[in-house]
Amino acid sequence: MKLTMNNGVEMPALGFGVFQTPPDVTSASVAEALTVGYRLIDTAASYFNEREVGEGIRRSGLDRSEVFIETKVWISDYGYEQTLHAFEKSAGKLGVEQIDLLLHQPLPTRFDRTVEAYRALETLLADGRVRAIGVSNFMPDMLADLLDRSTVVPAVNQVEVHPYFTQPDVQRADDAHGIITQAWSPMGGITSYRGGGSSTFDDPVLARIAAEHGKSPAQVMLRWHLQEGRSAIPKSVKPERIAANFDVFDFDLTDDQLRAIDGLNTDVRGGPEPKDVTLESFHRDIPEA
Numbered sequence: 001m002k003l004t005m006n007n008g009v010e011m012p013a014l015g016f017g018v019f020q021t022p023p024d025v026t027s028a029s030v031a032e033a034l035t036v037g038y039r040l041i042d043t044a045a046s047y048f049n050e051r052e053v054g055e056g057i058r059r060s061g062l063d064r065s066e067v068f069i070e071t072k073v074w075i076s077d078y079g080y081e082q083t084l085h086a087f088e089k090s091a092g093k094l095g096v097e098q099i100d101l102l103l104h105q106p107l108p109t110r111f112d113r114t115v116e117a118y119r120a121l122e123t124l125l126a127d128g129r130v131r132a133i134g135v136s137n138f139m140p141d142m143l144a145d146l147l148d149r150s151t152v153v154p155a156v157n158q159v160e161v162h163p164y165f166t167q168p169d170v171q172r173a174d175d176a177h178g179i180i181t182q183a184w185s186p187m188g189g190i191t192s193y194r195g196g197g198s199s200t201f202d203d204p205v206l207a208r209i210a211a212e213h214g215k216s217p218a219q220v221m222l223r224w225h226l227q228e229g230r231s232a233i234p235k236s237v238k239p240e241r242i243a244a245n246f247d248v249f250d251f252d253l254t255d256d257q258l259r260a261i262d263g264l265n266t267d268v269r270g271g272p273e274p275k276d277v278t279l280e281s282f283h284r285d286i287p288e289a
């Protein structure tokens with residue numbers, strides 16, 4: 001299943017994420033995912049595993065052109081020149097000439113630098129070094145500010161979306177500008193590994209719907225994203241889960257089931273509040289290639 005971005009480039013709707021995948025298992029996980037059928041890999045400079053993602057892609061034996069690679073510039077590399085350099089670091093580690101989708105996230109306390117970083121993405125797009133550019137964790141007010149001060153409308157906004165946190169206002173703002181919403185933590189993994197919250201994987205509504213289709217709650221959540229037009233990038237390091245999370249193309253949720261899942265939204269964010277992100281609290285130095 002593919003989605004067409006606002007610049008006409010197609011991307012696979014279902015991808016594979018590698019946040020918190022340790023570098024020593026990343027290459028095997030990525031190769032496994034590609035063997036099972038995933039064709040989109042989502043990494044980031046700040047995950048410190050871009051090199052291993054590149055290795056995994058080469059290990060799969062697939063041609064570079066068959067795999068959609070997305071990565072993210074980290075906030076400590078913001079500024080026009082710094083972001084151009086950050087691209088070279090990421091491309092070098094991934095071992096590719098061209099990146100398919102390059103994302104970045106807002107740094108509200110330094111919004112000027114955020115805009116400069118986005119301008120660098122526009123330059124990379126014009127130079128053909130990336131096929132599409134996008135953003136991550138942009139709330140509607142931040143998106144409006146960015147659109148006022150840039151030329152290219154982002155192709156994608158990657159934000160936290162799972163049954164317990166659906167951000168309908170963000171999805172509406174994305175839709176209004178023809179931006180694809182890509183769900184991170186699409187199965188609510190963040191509600192489990194951060195602790196404290198109840199787990200989507202044990203939710204009774206999801207369990208009931210899953211039983212009605214002979215599927216798992218994880219598969220139901222991924223199918224829900226796809227049927228509502230989002231891209232989703234589930235993560236796992238376990239081969240059986242990597243395969244199961246891609247086995248979601250042989251059933252359809254009914255409208256009632258989709259609405260029941262929408263109704264699980266608690267409006268409680270699992271991840272960091274985007275407007276509170278600062279360079280100081282999230283500082284990470286991204287090493288050279």
Ligand SMILES: NC(=O)c1ccc[n+]([C@@H]2O[C@H](COP(=O)([O-])OP(=O)(O)OC[C@H]3O[C@@H](n4cnc5c(N)ncnc54)[C@H](OP(=O)(O)O)[C@@H]3O)[C@@H](O)[C@H]2O)c1
Nearest residue numbers: 017018019042184185186187188189218234235236237241
């Ligand atoms: N832009 C951003 O700010 C941002 C933030 C967070 C994440 N992301 C992206 O989104 C991707 C996915 O997010 P995520 O890892 O937070 O959440 P997720 O994909 O919703 O959940 C992953 C968690 O669920 C477990 N899991 C995977 N498949 C399962 C299944 N079938 N049944 C039960 N448990 C399962 C995984 O453990 P095992 O690995 O042990 O299977 C892991 O702990 C990341 O890898 C990253 O690429 C982006």
